[in-house]
Amino acid sequence: MRESNSAPVVRWLLVLSATLAVGAAPARTQQVSVVSLDSPAPLVTVRVMVRAGSAHDPEGLEGLAYLTARMLIEGSFGDPRAPVTKERLAEITRPWGQGAMPTVQVGKETTTFSMTVPREVLPRYVAQIFRPMFTQPLFEARELDRLRAETLTTLRSNLRLEQIELVGLVTLDNVLHAGTSYAHPVATERGAEAITREALQRFYVTYYRPEHLVLGVSTREEAVVAPLREALAGAGTSAVPPLERRPLEPPPAVQGREVVLVALPNAIATGLHAGFPLTINRRHPDYWPLYVANVWFGTHRDSFSYLYDQFRALRGYNYGDYSYIEHFENRPFALFPPTGYPRRYQYFSIWIRPVQHDYAVHLLKALTWELEHFVRTGLSEEQCALAKNKARVLYLSLAETTERLLGYRLEDAFYGLVPGYLESYLEQIDAVRCEQVNAAIRRHLQAANLKYVIVTDDEVAPKLAEAIAANQPARGKDPAEYQIEVREENGQKLYLVPEAKRALLERDAVWAHYWLDIPRDRIRIVPAERLFVTAALP
């Protein structure tokens, strides 16, 4: 299946450059592409997408894309004798509002700078900030040291030891892409330590050249767009030699089931993750049917969907349970997918938020059985209709603000989507037929080849590994916890199960007796403090 589907992937990469010319300035080499909206708002939203992200970090220098981006803003820029330091930058932008201070997001394949600028100060903004920031970065060494130290702290304490949910999500992303340029988070310890000022400059000359930039502006007015576009024309020039461009390989296919157990000190609950690489992204004709299927199965942070209903609403195991057909950055904190993280290689994943340690094996079986069952049965016409209706409503949130509209336009440029994602969203949803949904489920989803990541307590982890490998029945909640009356009769427990709760208990039994068939040698325990040291899993 993988081989047959890799062709479209390659093809859309070629199409990319051609389609970008739509809505852009006349094609000329070394020209910045432009996408725009038509907003009359007095504040102009400006984004610059660099077609390079952490997947372009050279091996051993993981964190280079991230630190280069941060250093563009905070590492001083402009005339070296009177540089715009980060302090000066804050000072200049303050009267123009919070949004005038540039921010940046770094994804696998893109780096996106954002700022919101009052229309009437735009010429000054371009001259004082926008142009020098992109064309004359100074990469001051002391700022690099500070940012490096902050990055290491984030990796060592915040991410590894405090963010139980995020560490699981990041680790799943990493293990699914093991051995490829996608395999590391935004930085690794060794990578961040090894990055020099020269490396930043080399990354900058390689990837910040005009032909790799896409400018997004919330207005089409040429008077606004032209100075921004022209300001970027001088980007990416410096005396240092460029880097060798890192090739981006597709993730390896998952064979069978395997588990990575991340052992955290003092984890009070266990988080469960599972996934496998998908061979499609937004450009594929199966994207929309699969999107509708996933809305039904596991919409993020929504009580509408099946997983949420089964695990949280009916059984009260945790705060929520979701599935995804695209990478979704910052899941623990975002209600809707943030824009700015497009990827050519996507993956399917399931996220069971932390549950009591005792129920981890039961729910691992449950999520696997449910995925298998979902693939086997598909959706009924009625379920498809409900899911399509829900998908339509989601549009209102995805397209809510000018920032989001512009963010999707930039992603369209990345994917080469014409018409754009949001522009065609409602039509695409309406056009989906239920048989397409079921065909897409059968073609792209499966439960036989899965990578699991389980984040748990370091004392629980070895027992959990044994319990998974043991292939024994694993029970979840006791019927008494579902408010089912229990009587003691002759030393025996008698459950008075109302008809309405029978199905629930029957399903519990099915889950409990499902065989995961994962031998102990396919279960690895990784101490959290050894994660993210290098791109490879310890």
Place this chain on the structure above:
Amino acid sequence: MKAPRQPVARIRGWKYNAKKAPGAGKGVRPPRQKPARPDRGGARLALVAMVLGAVLAIGVAPALLAQAKSAAPKKVFPYSIHKRTLANGLDVVVIETPEFKNVLSFNTLVLAGSRNEVEPGKSGLAHLFEHILFRHRWKSQENGYEEAISRLGAHNNAWTWFDVTFYHPLTFTANLEGRSEDLPGLLALEADRFSRLDFTEKIFRTEAGAVLGEYRRNASFPSLKLEERLTALLFPHHPYGHTTLGYYEDVLDMPNEYAAAVAFYETYYRPNNCVLVIAGDVRAEEMFAKIEPYYRDWQPKPVPPILATGSPPKTEQREHVPWNADVAPLVWVAYRMPAHKTGSVETAVGQLLPELLVSPAAPLYRKLRFEKQTVNALGFEEGTQGYESFDPRVLILSAQLYKEKYAERGQAYFDEVIADILAGVEELKQFSRRKDARALLETLKSKYRYDFLAAMSSPANIAQTFAWYYRFERDPEVFEKLLASVERLTPRDIDQFARRQFVPEHRVVLTLAYEAGARP
């Protein structure tokens, strides 16, 4: 298959939820203050900026602000606002934002909140009513309204605050009108539930139970306890003396208050006491024509005024609250504030108070958070919404302290933080004597204007912010008047405001700390 509606979702307006659910605060209160950007050390940057700000402002800022000022356009808000008042007194305001294609933000503002709960023993009814409105029996069917909304496809939510209750469904413009008898449009559904609410005593009792659950859940937040004490101490003479959620005893007794609830609805859910604010991909004239037939039969009725029953306290009050969970110690310094009046100097100064006192660039914030490191968070507990109210309400400076330092120093630690906060507030009385006062004030005005505009990023945000301010004088030009009043401020206005408002008799100081076995 579908889980029942989550009560959590419907009470976003209730501030404790908003705080606990990052990202969920969209519908909470007017989204005017832009949330801090999460991606990096913004606080640190801003700190340095401000330290420099004090030094550099003389040389740099005047040039900047001269530019900003001269460039300020006459009319700031970019969208056109249209107003029509129906014969029954219902105000309909339409804000055309055509760039958001096919989006319809259809909001109903009811000018009644917990301030209107004037009878003893009947607190919490406004919030309970917010729940009941979602249980409306459309076509006499149980859950008829919710099911019809679900078929139509809409995000539907609401919030309750002291003066108002705000209902804010969001859908597609194409869903305004129905497709058939079985598929009514949003217009029909909204008009029906507000003007002909159909609910039973059974529904009432169920929702009263849900509200009790909500109270219990929120009771674990120390800030609820502090809020209850604060309002009781500051407003013994006014219905602002209880929170939006109501007194616990009243919430317990709520299932027995069906008759009082019906009376609340009959009194306050009247067209002359409500405002429709519609924003999105719509045309004003077309909307007025469509809306009128649906709402014209809604009968108006004079709304009784809310009167104070005594006078406010005349001395400073202090209280310590022991708490039975090991939470971070808290200090609240609160001042009674003047009522909101768009265009007034007091209200304009109030708009800048967050920047003057608790932004990362404010001297008080810098001193506590960075220089002395005696607090790890400092802010306004209710934002500016705490005092943007019909009657005088409150500004709450809330500081979260360090457990370890409190364990070491106890009351002396509290005393130090309180003294520093009072000194920081006191400094505003001399604001005009700062060498950079004029320049700094101009910078703050400029930042205020642009942050205000930046918050207008979607039809729903625009409609909500508009409704929040429109209610005071019912003037469609309210945004321009508010912004203009801030533009007019002089440094001496800040001094005078601070001298009048920040006096001991307006003040309540609360502290809260863990104490094993305490009974909160």
